[in-house]
Amino acid sequence: MPMSSPQGKVLGILKPIGGGDPIPLTKAELLIGRRRSCDISLDFNNISGKHCQLRLINSVWHVRDLGSTNGTSLNGLQLTSEHNVLPDDELAIATHLYKIDYEPGGPDSVLHKHGIVEEVAEEPSHRHSLLELAGIDTDETRPRPHSRPKSSSKPVEDLSASDRKFDDEIPSEFQTAPPPLANADDEDFLKFIEEDVKKASDKRENRK
Numbered sequence: 001m002p003m004s005s006p007q008g009k010v011l012g013i014l015k016p017i018g019g020g021d022p023i024p025l026t027k028a029e030l031l032i033g034r035r036r037s038c039d040i041s042l043d044f045n046n047i048s049g050k051h052c053q054l055r056l057i058n059s060v061w062h063v064r065d066l067g068s069t070n071g072t073s074l075n076g077l078q079l080t081s082e083h084n085v086l087p088d089d090e091l092a093i094a095t096h097l098y099k100i101d102y103e104p105g106g107p108d109s110v111l112h113k114h115g116i117v118e119e120v121a122e123e124p125s126h127r128h129s130l131l132e133l134a135g136i137d138t139d140e141t142r143p144r145p146h147s148r149p150k151s152s153s154k155p156v157e158d159l160s161a162s163d164r165k166f167d168d169e170i171p172s173e174f175q176t177a178p179p180p181l182a183n184a185d186d187e188d189f190l191k192f193i194e195e196d197v198k199k200a201s202d203k204r205e206n207r208k
Contacts, residue, residue, distance in 0.1 A: 011056055012102030014040065017090065025100070028056040032093060033066075046070050046094040054085075059105030061085045070094035 014023040023040055030039040033050040042051070048068035055062045064082035065072035072079050073092040085091055091098045 012061060012100050014054075015099050015101055017097035017099060022101075025054065025056075025061075025102070030054040042093065042096065044094065044096060047096070048094075051093055054100075055082075057084075061100050061102065061104075063091060068094070 010024045010026055011028065012025040014025060016022070027039060030053065031050060032038055032040045032042060032052050032054065034042060034044065034047045035049045038050065040054075046069075048066070048070070050066050051068040052066055052072045053064045055064070062082050062084050063072060063074065063079065065079050071094070074083055074085065075090050076092075085100050086104055087099065087101060089099070091100065
């Protein structure tokens, strides 16, 4: 609810930006427009007869547009509903700019609304996964192990002769067995043994 004030007490000052006479705000509810019957009469062609309304609620001034032709803005944003006005805010009634000089009171959430917005805007934007927010390391935050040389993905049996080369290969002259001195079967092998046995026997007979 709007606050009541003793007769003649100044609750704030509406100051034109760029020069002009300051306007004292002596009531908790003030009608602003071009009509002389308004609490604050602004004699400009682009201001509607009943343009906007100022109300002091919980020690904070609020402004509401009354369906004016050229609108009411706060810090460059067109108002579509009632909004609080702090001393640093720029109030535009049509194209005429004002500030309200007063000492606001009320909840901290209202008084520091601009500071909260600025802190959020200035905070660095970091994307975190749910695992990171839960304090669990992810692949991006965990130190990466030293890379190892990649091994061949081919199975051993599928490797070609060129893939199986080693640095210490056997010399080519030893890679294949030499050809046999003579072709022999099992009977020839037995004959060789018999001849060796006979020669050994002959040597023993000669020694006697």
